[in-house]
Amino acid sequence: MKEQDRSNFENSFQEAFASAERAPDAQLWDKVALGVAKNENSGFKKRILFFKLMAAASVAFAAIIGGVYLYDYNFGSVNQYITNSAVVDNDTNKRNESSVQETLSIGQEKNELNKEQGSSQFLANDQGVGARSEHNLSDKNDYESRSKINGNSGNNMRKELAQNGVDFESKNSSGLGDKSDPFFAVSNGENTTSILTKTQPEKVDRKGVILGEDGALLSRELQLVPRLEYLFANQKSFDKMWVGLGVAYGQNFPSSSGQDNAAGLASFDVQGGSVEASQVRLSDESSGGVMTAGVTVGKQLSKRWILEGGLNYVGRSTFVESNLKVANNLRGEAVNDIESLAQEDRLELTNTYELKNNYHSVAVPIQAGFFLVDRQFDVVLKGGISNEILLLNRVEDTSGDLKSRSIKTGENSPYNTYILSGVLSSEFSYAFDENYYLSLTPQVMKSFNSIKDSDASGESKPLVFTLGFRLGYLID
Amino acid sequence: MDQEKALIEGCKKSNSEAQKELYHHFVPKMMVVALRYSKSQQEAEDILQEAFIKVFNHIKGFKGDSSLYYWIKRIVVNTALNHQRSKLYLFPMVDVQTLNEPDESFKLSDHSWEDLLQMIQQLPSGCQIIFNMYAIEGYSHKEIANKLNISEGTSKSQYARAKSLLKEKILREDRKAYERAR
Structure with a gap:
């Protein structure tokens, strides 16, 4: 608008609001910070979605190929x-x-x-x-x-x-x-x-x-x-053995529920006694990432069947919103679960923040597999169990304001040490050399027992999608 | 100015301390902007929340062509317009008869910005938005028409109506004050 068109009326309003200020609610910054953090994670989540879809599509594809093969094997040979x-x-x-x-x-x-x-x-x-x-x-x-x-x-x-x-x-x-x-x-x-x-x-x-x-x-x-x-x-020997080194990335859905903050607080002697259950905000865990890396050993048992085992490091994460901190030191420590606190910890309320649980564990998967295609390009459908030993959970404030805490498993821990999971996977491999192959391994894994070992902490039986890559060596 | 540059650089690196400082520096002024486009404190805070998330997510694209204050204000106004757009869709703005022309020698010095804000918030949604955009933000009717996808005539007539309603309210308040003084 041109200045000459403006009347005294408009100018008066503009002047009146020129230096006007009003503070919003103090909680608004927490909401903004959370929104920014979620958006920063959204890029990663989009990439994870791709892996998830790839894993699901690959398993479905392998299942269809398997169905066709089995039909052909049973009814088509004559x-x-x-x-x-x-x-x-x-x-x-x-x-x-x-x-x-x-x-x-x-x-x-x-x-x-x-x-x-x-x-x-x-x-x-x-x-x-x-x-x-x-x-x-x-x-x-x-x-x-x-x-x-x-x-x-x-x-x-x-x-x-x-x-x-x-x-x-x-x-x-x-x-x-x-x-x-x-x-x-x-x-x-x-x-x-x-x-x-x-x-x-x-x-x-x-x-x-x-x-x-x-x-x-x-x-x-x-x-x-x-x-x-x-x-x-096409006659082959059926006593192949192989070892492989692999890494996989994916998404971890914690499927957690039933956290009872009131019960948690009741069992916790709060130092200072100022925190009430109604004031506590501790959300259920939301999905995060997962990374596995390890070695695999496999043996062909017959023309079509294989047995495979291995040793993997598993790192999985989840996110929680919390407004509690342990005020034992100046900086304060992030609190993800009241059950994880020691009796001497001093609990305080703070602004709502987002924290990340980083579960570190070692897994021994055992799977039986079935060769759907056994050529230079192999397709194997596998199923089995994963025996996971949880080592610790490192809890960190995503904003970095609060100090991280490590919660180990064992006695008085809110976590189970042993987690048994069902595994369904497929492997698409290509032998680029007489002894070496590269493979793509989509996998779905669902825990049978909860990671959490406390009624007040609720239950968490994660569902994990991963997409992995493996370099393997065939032993003559 | 150097401090503002440091804040911008910090925000571009997603430094949470810098983000917090920038937020606290600008939020009181932006709160008033959001309040002018909304009907309540809660609605204004919703607008601000969304606007500041946009600010931090897009600050990497801020090149310093304009001042940071105006860049943030533009985001707040655009976010507020998006919030109100649904209301404008539900109650489409049409040309209204131009009522009394405001007095050119009109004075607002007796009214605080809080009183004026309350009067603006009491305007019908369409009038409220166009009044803010024309009288306070300084957009022309053509620009308003383009932004809100309405005709220039509609913008002019809605503004005239807003002006008239505000004038009535101000005169009423003046009369009350005068009676109280007597």
């Missing part, structure tokens, strides 16, 4: 085998039919060649036909050599399959001349009709049958039977 057998038979038919056509073609062209050789004028004028005849002769030689290999291979394979209990429809087949033998039929160019109407070999009802000790021959023969070749190519 159909799969039938399909594979059909592929083998079809391939054999195709090869046979192709050979028959080649044979017929060779026969016809042989006749043509004879005719052509009888006519020198025709040969001289038509280079293309001559070239074609050479090609056909070459084809024929090639074909014959291939037929011999097939014939030998057929005999060898048939013998070795027979040694291993495989039953052929034609039990008296003895090599050349047997019309029911596809290998012979292919090699015998004159018996083309019998190939087209041949009897198919009976299906092999053993997936992992060991065929013999002649590796080179076996390898060549297996190329003719895709299903068996696949099975042998």
